[in-house]
Amino acid sequence: MSKHAIIIEEFACWGCRACEVACKQEYNSVDADNGIKYLSVWPDGPKLMNGKLDFVWRVNVCKHCDDPPCAQACPVEAITKREDGIVILDYDKCNGCQLCIDECPYHAIRFDEEKKTVTKCNLCHHRVDKGLYPACADNICLAHCIYFGDPAEIEQKILEKRKARGGWGDILPKVITISRG
Amino acid sequence: MPEFRHSNIEREMEVYGYDSFVKSHCRMCHGGCGVIVYVKDGKVAKIAGDPDCPIAHGTLCTKGLASAQLAYHKDRLTYPVKRIGPKASGKWERISWDEALDTIAERILTYKEKYGPESVVFGYGTGRENEAVIYRIANVLGSPNVITAGHFCYGPRICTSIITCGTNPIVDYENFPKCIIMWGNNVTISNPDEYKGEPFSVALDKGAKLIVVDPRLTRPAARANVWLQLRPGTDAALALGMLNVIVNEELYDREFVEKYTHGWDPFVQRVNEYPLERVQEITWVPKEKIREAARLFATTKPAAIQWGVAIEQQTNCADNDRLLMFLMGITGNIDAPGGQVLNRTPNVVNVGQFGAHGMLPKDQFAKRLGGERFRLASRFAILQPKCVWDAILEEKPYPVKMLFLISSNPVITRANAKEVYRALEKVDFMAVADFFLTPTAELADIVLPAATWLEMDYVGDFWKRHGYILPRRKVIQVGECRSDHEMLNDLAHRIGQGQYWWNNFEEALDYILHPMNTTWKDFKKMNYIRGEVKYYKYKEGGFSTPTRKFELYSTTLEKMGYDPLPQHREPSESPVSTPELYKEYPYILITGARQPGFFHTENRQIGRLRELHRDPIVEIHPDAAAKEGIHEGDWVIIESRRGIVRQRVRLSLGRDPRIVAAQHGWWFPEKKDPGHGWHESNINILTDNALESCDPAMGASNIRTLLCRIYPEKKASYEKKE
Ligand code: SF4
Numbered sequence: 095m096s097k098h099a100i101i102i103e104e105f106a107c108w109g110c111r112a113c114e115v116a117c118k119q120e121y122n123s124v125d126a127d128n129g130i131k132y133l134s135v136w137p138d139g140p141k142l143m144n145g146k147l148d149f150v151w152r153v154n155v156c157k158h159c160d161d162p163p164c165a166q167a168c169p170v171e172a173i174t175k176r177e178d179g180i181v182i183l184d185y186d187k188c189n190g191c192q193l194c195i196d197e198c199p200y201h202a203i204r205f206d207e208e209k210k211t212v213t214k215c216n217l218c219h220h221r222v223d224k225g226l227y228p229a230c231a232d233n234i235c236l237a238h239c240i241y242f243g244d245p246a247e248i249e250q251k252i253l254e255k256r257k258a259r260g261g262w263g264d265i266l267p268k269v270i271t272i273s274r275g
Numbered sequence: 276m277p278e279f280r281h282s283n284i285e286r287e288m289e290v291y292g293y294d295s296f297v298k299s300h301c302r303m304c305h306g307g308c309g310v311i312v313y314v315k316d317g318k319v320a321k322i323a324g325d326p327d328c329p330i331a332h333g334t335l336c337t338k339g340l341a342s343a344q345l346a347y348h349k350d351r352l353t354y355p356v357k358r359i360g361p362k363a364s365g366k367w368e369r370i371s372w373d374e375a376l377d378t379i380a381e382r383i384l385t386y387k388e389k390y391g392p393e394s395v396v397f398g399y400g401t402g403r404e405n406e407a408v409i410y411r412i413a414n415v416l417g418s419p420n421v422i423t424a425g426h427f428c429y430g431p432r433i434c435t436s437i438i439t440c441g442t443n444p445i446v447d448y449e450n451f452p453k454c455i456i457m458w459g460n461n462v463t464i465s466n467p468d469e470y471k472g473e474p475f476s477v478a479l480d481k482g483a484k485l486i487v488v489d490p491r492l493t494r495p496a497a498r499a500n501v502w503l504q505l506r507p508g509t510d511a512a513l514a515l516g517m518l519n520v521i522v523n524e525e526l527y528d529r530e531f532v533e534k535y536t537h538g539w540d541p542f543v544q545r546v547n548e549y550p551l552e553r554v555q556e557i558t559w560v561p562k563e564k565i566r567e568a569a570r571l572f573a574t575t576k577p578a579a580i581q582w583g584v585a586i587e588q589q590t591n592c593a594d595n596d597r598l599l600m601f602l603m604g605i606t607g608n609i610d611a612p613g614g615q616v617l618n619r620t621p622n623v624v625n626v627g628q629f630g631a632h633g634m635l636p637k638d639q640f641a642k643r644l645g646g647e648r649f650r651l652a653s654r655f656a657i658l659q660p661k662c663v664w665d666a667i668l669e670e671k672p673y674p675v676k677m678l679f680l681i682s683s684n685p686v687i688t689r690a691n692a693k694e695v696y697r698a699l700e701k702v703d704f705m706a707v708a709d710f711f712l713t714p715t716a717e718l719a720d721i722v723l724p725a726a727t728w729l730e731m732d733y734v735g736d737f738w739k740r741h742g743y744i745l746p747r748r749k750v751i752q753v754g755e756c757r758s759d760h761e762m763l764n765d766l767a768h769r770i771g772q773g774q775y776w777w778n779n780f781e782e783a784l785d786y787i788l789h790p791m792n793t794t795w796k797d798f799k800k801m802n803y804i805r806g807e808v809k810y811y812k813y814k815e816g817g818f819s820t821p822t823r824k825f826e827l828y829s830t831t832l833e834k835m836g837y838d839p840l841p842q843h844r845e846p847s848e849s850p851v852s853t854p855e856l857y858k859e860y861p862y863i864l865i866t867g868a869r870q871p872g873f874f875h876t877e878n879r880q881i882g883r884l885r886e887l888h889r890d891p892i893v894e895i896h897p898d899a900a901a902k903e904g905i906h907e908g909d910w911v912i913i914e915s916r917r918g919i920v921r922q923r924v925r926l927s928l929g930r931d932p933r934i935v936a937a938q939h940g941w942w943f944p945e946k947k948d949p950g951h952g953w954h955e956s957n958i959n960i961l962t963d964n965a966l967e968s969c970d971p972a973m974g975a976s977n978i979r980t981l982l983c984r985i986y987p988e989k990k991a992s993y994e995k996k997e
Pocket residue numbers: 102106107108109110111112113114135151153234235236237238239240
């Protein structure tokens with residue numbers, strides 16, 4: 095079974111926020127002026143890091159953890175990890191207790207006031223299962239930093255890019271350590 | 276398991292059951308990105324990037340992705356209306372296209388008869404690929420007055436590049452520059468004309484070194500090898516300092532300088548007036564950093580400068596542009612692969628020809644408002660907007676009676692907004708074409724419903740200088756909306772210009788394409804056409820300038836009576852030029868940093884985009900905030916000599932404590948009164964449009980650098996509104 099992961103190399107992200115709007119497009123009708131989305135981009139900084147001003151963009155999205163703490167926290171087993179690695183939240187099962195929210199180390203779960211369930215990225219599994227890339231990972235990102243596929247291969251690609259940059263971006267995305275953990 | 280392929284059109288069609296797809300060319304900004312528009316039941320169902328697009332390679336921005344929400348917006352104007360109450364009363368009545376265009380035509384002819392064609396002023400905002408038709412109708416009418424953003428946006432790059440090296444040098448990302456200076460823009464979230472962020476980003480991923488010139492710490496600045504955090508408005512001094520290093524350390528391209536430049540000796544003399552000590556004092560940038568950046572840029576080949584509009588919205592507009600070109604030039608990067616290329620556009624009727632500039636009679640050309648003062652701008656049919664406001668308000672040197680503004684919201688976007696508002700209130704007759712009833716449109720007599728890019732056929736990027744044209748193909752029709760091109764083609768017939776126009780606009784597209792023996796029908800089937808790609812063209816024919824050289828010393832400016840060499844001029848308000856005022860207004864206010872999702876005043880009614888920025892934000896350093904008793908999230912008052920506005924505070928370490936950075940373009944479509952909050956947070960209430968503050972050659976308004984004070988809004992102090 096091939097592994098499916100979404101990995102965003104935040105070092106390369108420019109904060110253009112196209113991924114957020116692409117997610118919105120996927121999950122809301124064309125007539126809906128606004129609506130839900132499952133990832134959010136936010137500015138981390140400017141702040142002082144080792145005496146130097148730094149500023150990066152962060153992208154909060156479900157990391158589809160190997161051993162997802164959110165699933166363990168859920169009393170009704172609404173969150174499960176598929177064999178291909180995708181962590182799915184079953185909206186029909188979710189009772190809105192919100193116990194998972196605090197457990198997620200990445201703040202990737204939100205409560206939807208209207209639907210009274212939690213929401214999170216299900217890695218566009220309806221697309222993935224049909225051989226399509228997740229909406230946000232389907233070549234819209236100008237930084238080409240939203241990767242979808244096998245985590246080991248993605249890690250390789252990111253390492254190669256880092257080398258080509260001349261060593262820039264030596265912080266690998268957190269997900270890699272977590273998904274190995 | 277199926278094989279994954281990006282932008283898999285066939286599978287997308289199959290899985291979602293779309294009826295069809297159309298490849299087109301987005302224009303939520305100036306245009307540029309190739310898109311795939313999926314259609315279901317006659318409606319746009321999804322928008323994706325087109326990987327075959329040679330410009331953005333299938334990547335898209337927030338605005339492009341939300342185009343359908345613009346097209347189908349519930350507040351959109353979908354039929355012509357005429358005002359039935361006083362100006363800004365919000366009282367409108369639906370009328371037919373015939374009535375609307377006949378009324379406009381009748382007014383044009385009446386004013387032409389009574390006050391001369393120069394009393395009728397056409398206008399647009401930033402370039403939206405309608406400039407050629409607008410100039411055409413004005414020129415054929417005999418009006419020399421077309422009000423645009425050209426005096427301080429892109430126009431200066433065109434004018435100054437033509438007089439320096441023949442055309443606008445465009446970064447050749449295709450051949451991966453190894454060093455890039457990003458000067459006063461952030462191409463990753465904006466779209467400086469020819470450019471999209473993707474190729475820039477890829478060049479960095481290939482290892483390009485990065486130098487960023489910006490008073491704010493943007494992400495590119497944080498990622499840069501060298502960040503030059505200059506005092507706002509001192510770009511020219513900084514560039515002169517870098518040139519000083521390059522000249523005196525002999526890091527320039529000797530062959531280029533000797534064989535292909537004009538005016539080297541006086542240029543060197545001028546550069547020597549800017550030793551690094553002086554430059555450091557002017558710019559606040561440590562001289563070691565200037566030296567480091569100059570060396571890195573001059574010794575890494577190929578190198579390029581990613582430029583944009585910020586350097587143009589200043590008193591030093593034309594010289595800023597020229598100095599950046601000099602940096603490109605003397606380092607040998609002009610027309611070099613991976614440097615900055617003087618592209619050949621495809622062999623089509625160009626914007627200048629289509630704009631019928633040759634048809635404007637000489638005596639009418641001479642009447643261009645402000646033409647005697649801003650001679651470089653005027654040569655290229657560009658005028659200073661204040662000259663129009665003055666002609667309306669004071670009828671000097673002659674009265675302007677009518678405005679026809681297309682895709683323009685000057686009440687928000689032009690300097691000294693209160694004066695703009697007064698002029699639009701006073702003008703005899705005003706027609707506007709737009710998507711919504713904007714604060715500007717609310718002052719009009721007739722408003723015409725404009726088509727979005729999804730609703731038109733056009734030769735996309737026809738005005739740009741990156742060497743490509745790309746077909747924009749009509750996908751949908753919304754209400755009675757018409758493209759700017761179609762409505763002006765129709766209007767032209769009604770004012771007796773029929774012989775210079777076409778039966779329908781498709782014939783005009785054929786006309787644009789005819790030198791290539793191509794028709795719109797054929798072009799529509801192509802992905803794009805590219806002009807001939809050739810480097811170092813100057814080695815054969817020289818540059819297209821009066822001396823056939825790259826003009827460091829401008830013979831054109833000299834003839835026009837300007838300093839032929841670039842210099843640093845202090846902004847009209849600054850700690851240096853107005854120290855007394857600086858005591859009263861102790862912060863330097865910079866404006867206009869771009870926000871993803873917005874395009875100047877646009878898109879604030881589109882929920883998905885507005886969500887990205889609910890409120891107008893002013894950034895201030897925590898130390899300054901503490902001094903002023905301001906906290907994160909407060910609504911504050913920003914005040915200049917010209918007025919006050921309110922914005923919300925974000926504390927940020929990413930700028931000098933002496934600098935405050937406010938957003939531009941704000942109005943509030945959700946406010947249903949006809950003003951739509953046009954004056955509440957509109958930063959141009961504060962900016963200055965005095966002719967003395969403008970660039971002397973281009974007439975660029977200095978809207979980027981002024982002095983302000985900032986203090987808590989009494990009621991709102993430290994009560995966080997969410
Ligand atoms: S699309 Fe890419 S660059 Fe833009 S915000 Fe998302 S991750 Fe960052």
